[in-house]
Amino acid sequence: GDSVTQMEGPVTLSEEAFLTINCTYTATGYPSLFWYVQYPGEGLQLLLKATKADDKGSNKGFEATYRKETTSFHLEKGSVQVSDSAVYFCALSDRPFSGGYNKLIFGAGTRLAVHP
Amino acid sequence: KAGVTQTPRYLIKTRGQQVTLSCSPISGHRSVSWYQQTPGQGLQFLFEYFSETQRNKGNFPGRFSGRQFSNSRSEMNVSTLELGDSALYLCASSLGESGEKLFFGSGTQLSVL
Numbered sequence: 001g002d003s004v005t006q007m008e009g010p011v012t013l014s015e016e017a018f019l020t021i022n023c024t025y026t027a028t029g030y031p032s033l034f035w036y037v038q039y040p041g042e043g044l045q046l047l048l049k050a051t052k053a054d055d056k057g058s059n060k061g062f063e064a065t066y067r068k069e070t071t072s073f074h075l076e077k078g079s080v081q082v083s084d085s086a087v088y089f090c091a092l093s094d095r096p097f098s099g100g101y102n103k104l105i106f107g108a109g110t111r112l113a114v115h116p
Numbered sequence: 117k118a119g120v121t122q123t124p125r126y127l128i129k130t131r132g133q134q135v136t137l138s139c140s141p142i143s144g145h146r147s148v149s150w151y152q153q154t155p156g157q158g159l160q161f162l163f164e165y166f167s168e169t170q171r172n173k174g175n176f177p178g179r180f181s182g183r184q185f186s187n188s189r190s191e192m193n194v195s196t197l198e199l200g201d202s203a204l205y206l207c208a209s210s211l212g213e214s215g216e217k218l219f220f221g222s223g224t225q226l227s228v229l
């Protein structure tokens with residue numbers, strides 16, 4: 001079945017450091033790919049998405065490119081801030097003909113801690 | 117625009133009891149889906165409702181059920197609670213198209229003693 005694998009955390013960085021969180025996926029169809037973020041005590045918020053190969057999603061300085069050839073969707077940010085400390089989830093949603101609708105399959109999550 | 121509202125925020129039950137959780141979606145959203153979040157299993161899809169019909173279901177036992185009302189509000193029910201049902205239950209709403217953005221509530225933290 002479809003699955004998402006992301007790098008284990010925690011990831012600890014100093015403010016203004018470069019961030020990469022790796023994410024790879026396995027899917028039989030043509031999935032949409034997402035990064036969601038969860039701040040302490042809150043639900044998930046969509047950070048960015050990409051719906052087809054070579055699409056780049058971006059938001060708040062974060063970027064990720066849908067790479068079909070490597071089945072990857074790595075999250076990057078050039079300069080992290082303390083306020084970016086959260087848990088980041090990579091996810092996929094399969095296409096309608098595969099019956100996916102809004103069923104998201106999540107990775108295990110990567111906790112990011114940014115220190116001043 | 118009000119966000120997704122889940123009630124109650126916290127719940128404590130004992131083994132064998134049943135529980136009902138509620139979710140009010142964003143106005144105009146017709147799809148409501150439910151997820152279970154635990155430290156061991158992560159985020160797992162329970163089911164999705166669209167216009168009062170269950171459209172998709174995850175791999176959970178029949179003790180987990182749900183429904184959606186005509187105003188799109190949804191409830192999920194867990195019967196015969198087990199210790200392993202302790203989790204954060206998240207509800208998400210959307211317009212209902214595949215691959216679109218989901219809006220999540222803050223969740224209901226269920227503890228089974």
